[in-house]
Amino acid sequence: MLELSILGFLAEEPLHGYELKERIKALTGHVRPVSDGALYPAITRLVTAGKLDQHREDGAGAAPRRVLSLTDEGRADLLERLRHPRQPEITDHVRFNTVLAFLRHLPDRREQAAVLRRRLDFLETPTSFFYAEGKPVRAEETGDLFRQGMLRVARATGEAERTWLREAIEQLTQAS
The missing domain is CATH 1.10.10.10 (Winged helix-like DNA-binding domain superfamily/Winged helix DNA-binding domain)
Incomplete structure (x- = not known):
């Protein structure tokens, strides 16, 4: 990076x-x-x-x-x-922000949209910081106040990012 x-x-x-x-x-x-x-x-x-x-x-x-x-x-x-x-540049938030900071230099809007789609696909895969019996633990399922906070903030951030990604992909594909 x-x-x-x-x-x-x-x-x-x-x-x-x-x-x-x-x-x-x-x-x-x-x-x-x-x-x-x-x-x-x-x-x-x-x-x-x-x-x-x-x-x-x-x-x-x-x-x-x-x-x-x-x-x-x-x-x-x-x-x-x-x-x-690379995959870590899509899955890691800080690394993805670095890609995002310079994505405007890529002249083809379809290629820009393809990178954003990869991030969106990653974010739409159910995941968590914590797992029980191999399944992601949701904020409502943990009795730990602090883990609940982590999970709620991550969910809100993820929802905001997914919303922006969908809007940006739509804008890029309409302009192509």
């Missing part, structure tokens, strides 16, 4: 490393903080793979900054990652 975030933000405009880190942190930092030890090796991998270009620019202070931009190969990789997110 870190590489997707890097490619996605650089698809919008060239950035130097610190600006890129701040944008990634704003997107997922409270849940999955990004460290320099993860960010800069990921940038190096993407530069080495020809997906990012870098050049030095004079900084606001004394030190020059490394400015990163997306190459054509990087844009192609971004689009492929958005067209075909």
Whole structure:
């Protein structure tokens, strides 16, 4: 997801490393903080793979900054990652939000709708944080106040997300 975030933000405009880190942190930092030890090796991998270009620019202070931009190969990789997110990128809420943050870069509305349909299909599968005899436990079935709270909040959030997904898919398919 870190590489997707890097490619996605650089698809919008060239950035130097610190600006890129701040944008990634704003997107997922409270849940999955990004460290320099993860960010800069990921940038190096993407530069080495020809997906990012870098050049030095004079900084606001004394030190020059490394400015990163997306190459054509990087844009192609971004689009492929958005067209075909891996299953954890569909099932994990934070990872899906990262996909969602950049899905507008995918030019084909049908492909955008297909990604949203995958998320909707996942959300429509009955599930729970807790199971009894192999079956999902519903909020009303637990005697634990705190688990009940978790389940009720998850249900409300899931209902809101499913409603939005259906509306967005309809909008995308009507416009195609």
